[in-house]
Structures are given as C-alpha cells and as structure tokens.
Amino acid sequence: MAQDNAQTGNLLVISAIGSDRPGLVAELSEIVLNAGCNIEDSRMSVLGGEFALIMLASGKWNSIAKLESALPAAGQRLGLTVTSRRTQQRPQDSAAVPYSVEVVSLDHPGIVNQLAGFFSSRGINIHDLYTGSYRAAHTGTPMFSLTMTIEVPADTHIAALREQFMEFCDQLNLDAVMEPVKI
Secondary structure (H helix, E strand, C coil): CCCHHHHCCEEEEEEEECCCCCCCCHHHHHHHCCCCEEEEEEEEEEEECCCEEEEECCCCHHHHHHHHHHHHHHHHHCCCCEEEEECCCCCCCEEEEEEEEEEEEECCCCCCEEEHHHHCCCCCCEEEEEEEEEEECCCCCEEEEEEEEEEEEEECCCCHHHHHHHHHHHHHCCEEEECCCCC
16 A cells, blocks of 8 residues: 555655654654554654654545644644655666665764765765764763765766775774665
C-alpha cells in the first residue's frame, strides 16, 4: 500500500519541535495512524532539551487531508511547533552511487561547513547527515563525530575522490572513512 501511495504523490512532510517529554513519539504516531496514514520515513531526536521530528507520511488523498487538518490542534495540545508540506516521491538517480562517510575529530567550529563545502564543490549531494559531540573517555577532551551518506555521480573517479577527501581530512586533522554503502 505504501508504494501505491508514494506513486500517486500523496505524501506529507511533517516537522515538529518543542520541549521534550515522554510519550511524544507515541502521540504523534497515533495522530498519523488515526488519520489513516502510514509513516514512510522519519528522524526523531532530542537536541538539548528539545524534541525534534521530521517525518514523511503517506496515504490516500483524503487521509493526507485529514492528517493536515489534525496537525495544528495536535501541535497546540502537545506544546509543539508543527509544520507540514505536501511533497512528491523523490526521483531515484540511478547515476548516483551512495557512499558512507564517517568522521571523528577534536571538536571545533566549522567542521560541518568544511565537509559540506568539499562535497558541494564537486557536485556531490549529501543525502543525510548526523553529528554528535561527546567527551573522550580518559581525557574528557571534547570530540566530534559525523556520519553522512553522499550521492556520488557515477562518472566520478572514486579513487581520485577518495584520495582528495583523505588529503582534505588530513589537512584538517580529521579521522575519516569513505566507503560504499552496503545494502
């Protein structure tokens, strides 16, 4: 059923942010279910003291409309800022090869911007990106970690890209790995 919904374009992207508390995921997913929709994809996290969600819901056109109508009141009731937007299924780029990138380093400003600039300047799209910071086990030194999936155009010479990326990371003192996504 989800595949049929995606093909007909009945998709809704929902974002929500607000103070974290237990039960938010259960309540939000119940709103989607009660509207007759399905959660296709989602990211949920607690950042500082705030709960943040981005979700892709699918359903028949009337179910999507019902979900859209329910969201403002649900946001007020749950103390969340909720926005939604209709979207279409993303076209698959068969000419792009997914690669996973992992980076760990001492934490300092600008790491995400520098990495994004490296890939952007080569026409490489970032599909998803997750970052975090933590303290090193024995020293307590602030550390940074990043995991992303990039979409490398098929005509890109991978060995040359990997070499450029590793040199770039060495210059910035970043420990990095770039490898094909294992499906």
